[in-house]
Amino acid sequence: MDQLAGVDFDKGCYVGQEVVSRVEHRASARSRVVPIAYDEFAPMSGPVMAGEKQVGHLTSTAKGRGLALLRLDRVADAFAAGLPLICGGVAIRVVKPNWTRFSIPGETAAP
Numbered sequence: 001m002d003q004l005a006g007v008d009f010d011k012g013c014y015v016g017q018e019v020v021s022r023v024e025h026r027a028s029a030r031s032r033v034v035p036i037a038y039d040e041f042a043p044m045s046g047p048v049m050a051g052e053k054q055v056g057h058l059t060s061t062a063k064g065r066g067l068a069l070l071r072l073d074r075v076a077d078a079f080a081a082g083l084p085l086i087c088g089g090v091a092i093r094v095v096k097p098n099w100t101r102f103s104i105p106g107e108t109a110a111p
Helices: 017-026 072-080
Strands: 031-038 046-050 053-062 065-071 085-087 090-096
Touching: 031 053, 046 072, 053 072, 065 072, 065 090
Parallel strands: none
Antiparallel strands: 031 065, 031 090, 046 053, 046 085, 053 065, 085 090
């Protein structure tokens, strides 16, 4: 939401204001909902694994694309170790939309 101006950082009081402000000013959101892509059959929603470690959760898929809530620091560690991201036995890859202002480990540009 912060990437698409869905949060007003200048507004007065609102629920969660402290947490939202901290994330904005530290630029340190560990988890983000990011687009993913896959080449095989659609994986079921569930945990996204890198080796034996869970790095996130796949929420939805359709026609080769999907959304996953991923811990970006764990994804970076997985890519540094050469581990693929797997969900339901299907390899997935992170796709970075061109409107994002944050870096995504192992990113490929969206078409």
